[in-house]
Amino acid sequence: MMWNERLSFALNNSPGNGEIVVLFSGQERTLPNHHLGPQILDYYLVHYVLSGSGWCRAGDSRQMLGPGDAFFIFPDEISEYSSDALDPWHYCWVGFRGSLARSWVEKLGISVEQPIIRHTRRRPHEGLFRAIYSALKESGAPADERAGAYFRLLLAEWLVEHPTYEEPLNHLTEVERQIDKAIRWFTLQYAQPKSIAQLAKELGYHRTHFAKMFRHYIGMSPQAYLIKVRLEKAKKLLKQPLTIEQVAFNVGFTDALYFSRQFKKYYGLSPTRYRNDNRE
Numbered sequence: 230m231m232w233n234e235r236l237s238f239a240l241n242n243s244p245g246n247g248e249i250v251v252l253f254s255g256q257e258r259t260l261p262n263h264h265l266g267p268q269i270l271d272y273y274l275v276h277y278v279l280s281g282s283g284w285c286r287a288g289d290s291r292q293m294l295g296p297g298d299a300f301f302i303f304p305d306e307i308s309e310y311s312s313d314a315l316d317p318w319h320y321c322w323v324g325f326r327g328s329l330a331r332s333w334v335e336k337l338g339i340s341v342e343q344p345i346i347r348h349t350r351r352r353p354h355e356g357l358f359r360a361i362y363s364a365l366k367e368s369g370a371p372a373d374e375r376a377g378a379y380f381r382l383l384l385a386e387w388l389v390e391h392p393t394y395e396e397p398l399n400h401l402t403e404v405e406r407q408i409d410k411a412i413r414w415f416t417l418q419y420a421q422p423k424s425i426a427q428l429a430k431e432l433g434y435h436r437t438h439f440a441k442m443f444r445h446y447i448g449m450s451p452q453a454y455l456i457k458v459r460l461e462k463a464k465k466l467l468k469q470p471l472t473i474e475q476v477a478f479n480v481g482f483t484d485a486l487y488f489s490r491q492f493k494k495y496y497g498l499s500p501t502r503y504r505n506d507n508r509e
Contacts, residue, residue, distance in 0.1 A: 239365035243373050248329035249384075251376040254362040256321035259283075259312040266309030272326045273334065274302040276310070277354055281318040285310035288342035297348020299387070301339050321358040323380060333384050346387055357383040407432045408446045411439075412454075419458045420481040425451045455481075460495050463488070467504045476500065
């Protein structure tokens with residue numbers, strides 16, 4: 230699809246209520262001094278400049294924008310922007326909302342006072358804007374999901390190019406990061422047969438040293454922590470129509486009898502008794 234028309238617009242006819250929802254998309258070859266605002270919107274709006282120049286309000290000042298630049302407009306905030314008199318903008322845009330919309334914008338380092346992402350040498354962005362527009366031009370329910378997926382890719386591209394967002398683990402030491410990786414592995418891969426020695430090796434430690442570090446930070450051995458996670462998962466599965474053997478297997482125990490002994494040791498009653506006491 231070529232954007233040769235002066236103005237193109239596509240509306241999401243079935244917008245959902247998810248984390249990121251694209252409401253509409255379009256492009257325009259603006260006239261000289263094309264001006265919008267002051268205005269207040271009730272959704273987020275991002276423009277991407279394909280060619281030409283202009284300015285947008287950034288806090289109490291105006292900032293010039295050219296090809297490759299993008300500027301964001303926040304809901305419930307006064308916005309204003311205008312294309313140049315001699316070299317007017319050709320830009321495309323996406324309106325969006327969602328429960329994680331503000332979180333994504335903040336990850337990009339964008340704010341009302343600084344709403345601009347400056348261009349870089351990598352420019353897959355125009356293609357993604359086109360893909361969003363094309364998705365919305367299609368009929369049927371998948372249009373909403375496809376447009377949202379392309380928009381997430383667009384945000385991710387900007388995030389890679391402008392890593393202003395501080396990851397939650399940046400304040401941790403290297404050892405704490407490794408312990409955090411181990412905990413995440415225990416939490417997500419508890420049913421896997423991988424040994425503690427294998428995990429320690431993948432993290433770059435001898436099993437003994439890893440166990441010592443883990444106990445120092447967590448207060449129990451890696452093996453004890455893994456059993457704790459498995460048994461907590463087992464409590465939830467015991468409320469499902471599974472046999473005791475199936476529950477044991479699903480949380481990483483190959484021996485149902487050993488599983489039952491461990492469960493009773495932790496909770497003071499057998500898996501069967503726990504299941505009977507917690508039937509709805």
